[in-house]
Amino acid sequence: MGINAICEFGRSDPQVTSLRDTESTRLTAALEQALRQAKSKKEISRTLKESAAAQFLRATLSGMKVAAKAGTDAKTLKTIAQFALRSLTNPQ
Secondary structure, eight states, rough: OHHHHHHHHHSSSHHHHHHHHHHHHHHHHHHHHHHHHHHHHTTTTOOOHHHHOOOOOOOHHHHHHHHHHOOHHHHHHHHHHHHHHHHHOOOO
């Protein structure tokens, strides 16, 4: 629903914008925490910037949601997710 609302209204509806911003902040914080934990366990590169990686993951998740709504099969979505996660182990 969130992706649909964003695609439909952008930032023109104050209520949708507020909800989107709140959820975006929460998701970003959760991703950053998970990334810090992964760094401490040496599961991802220690040089990875959590904030940038969290933004990348959020964008990837959004793209995957749109792709799924467009009919992309589960195997392809899994491949996208695996590629995104592998990119965290060896950032440029």
